[in-house]
Amino acid sequence: MADNDQVDDGAQTAEAVAAPKGKRKLLIIAAALLLAIGAGAGVWFFFLHHPAGEVHAEAAPSKPPVFVDVPDILVNLSGLPGERVQYLKVKVVLEVKDEPLVEKIKPSMPRLLDIFQTYLRELRASDLSGSAGLFRLKEELTRRVNATISPAQVNAVLFKEVVVQ
Numbered sequence: 001m002a003d004n005d006q007v008d009d010g011a012q013t014a015e016a017v018a019a020p021k022g023k024r025k026l027l028i029i030a031a032a033l034l035l036a037i038g039a040g041a042g043v044w045f046f047f048l049h050h051p052a053g054e055v056h057a058e059a060a061p062s063k064p065p066v067f068v069d070v071p072d073i074l075v076n077l078s079g080l081p082g083e084r085v086q087y088l089k090v091k092v093v094l095e096v097k098d099e100p101l102v103e104k105i106k107p108s109m110p111r112l113l114d115i116f117q118t119y120l121r122e123l124r125a126s127d128l129s130g131s132a133g134l135f136r137l138k139e140e141l142t143r144r145v146n147a148t149i150s151p152a153q154v155n156a157v158l159f160k161e162v163v164v165q
Contacts, residue, residue: 065155068094068102071113075120077164086125091160092116094145097153104152115144125164134162 070092077086096102105112119140127133141157 063098065095065097066099066102067158068096068105070094070109070116073113073116073120075117077120078122078124087163087165088120088123088128089161089163089165090116090120091162092141093158093160095155095158097155101152105149105154108149111148112145115148116141119144128162128164134159 073088073090073092075088077088079086094105096105123137128137138157138159142154145154145157
C-alpha cells in the first residue's frame with residue numbers, strides 16, 4: 001500500500017506541474033484572441049465604418065480680407081560715419097478684416113507714414129538681413145500700426161517689395 005501512495009503522490013505532482021502550464025497556455029491564447037478581436041474592431045471602425053446618417057456641417061464661408069495700399073517709402077539707413085550710405089525702398093500693404101476698417105485707416109495714413117519713416121531710418125542694413133530680419137520688421141510694423149489705429153486692428157503688414165541698396 002505504501003507503494004500505491006507513492007504512485008498516487010507522483011501522479012498528483014505531475015498533474016500539479018501540468019496544470020500551471022495548461023493555465024499559462026490558456027491565458028496566452030485568450031490574450032491573443034482578445035488582441036485579434038480588438039485589432040479587427042479598430043480596422044473596421046477607422047477604415048470600413050461609414051455611418052449613413054452622418055452629415056458634416058459645412059463651415060460658413062469666410063470673407064476675403066481687404067488690402068490697403070500704403071504709399072512707397074524710401075529712406076536712408078543708419079550707418080557709421082564714413083560708411084557708404086545705404087537706402088531702403090519698401091512697398092507695403094495692410095491686411096484688414098473688412099471694408100469699414102479701411103475707412104478708419106485712411107485718415108490715419110499720414111501718421112502711419114510718419115511712424116514707418118521714423119522707425120525705418122533707425123535700422124541698419126544688418127537688421128534686414130535674412131528672412132528673420134524681414135520677419136522682425138514685419139512684426140514691428142504691425143505692432144506700430146495697431147498701436148496707431150487702436151481700437152481697430154490690422155491682421156498683418158505685407159511686403160510687396162523690399163530693396164536695400
